[in-house]
Amino acid sequence: MAATRQKNKDARIPAHPDVRTISLQQVLEALVDPVRRHIVSALYASHEDLACGTIDLPVSKSTATHHFHVLREAGLIRQYYVGTSRMNALRRDEIDEAFPGLLRALVARPEGPSAGDA
Template sequence: MTATRQLPHPARDEIRIEAVLQALADPVRLQLVRELDRIGVGVACGSIALPVGKSTRTHHMRILREAGVTRVEPHGTARITTLRREDLDALYPGMLDGILAAKR
């Protein structure tokens, strides 16, 4: 049995507004974050329909995780992604609500 590797995530105090805004500036990543917020619980990353292939999806997931927007945790053979709303709201009150409410 092999151990599932934990992915690196920035601590709350390491999350930078520039990285968050850059991550959310991409329409595909913004769509993914909107869906995570709507669902409200962690989901396997492949369960959210996106207009991109698997390798591009993986790239977008990495950008969001490294920026501190999402948390990705192994759960069996899947990786469960959650929105780090609590961290983002504590650091940048109202920012995420404003971005997610913006006209598409």
């Protein structure tokens, strides 16, 4: 009985790629969308895992689900359940090891063009 419960629990955890197998291109393609950059920035700033619904996004729930899926497939986040909440963890240490400075540079750059870009 306990083995069945553990199997069911594991079935709720989506697959996550090994960061060593993802390319910089995959990561950058995931980060090209401003909604996904916002999610990553929110996770970076929080220093803790966040439920999907706690990040204020300007998109529908189904579109938000798509964005979280893209980030997970690119290896940027890890998702798991706590009760009925799907939690999101930024894979900060793994990404920093694979692509040093990338996340720090992403969150340091404000959205939109800078005054020097005009």
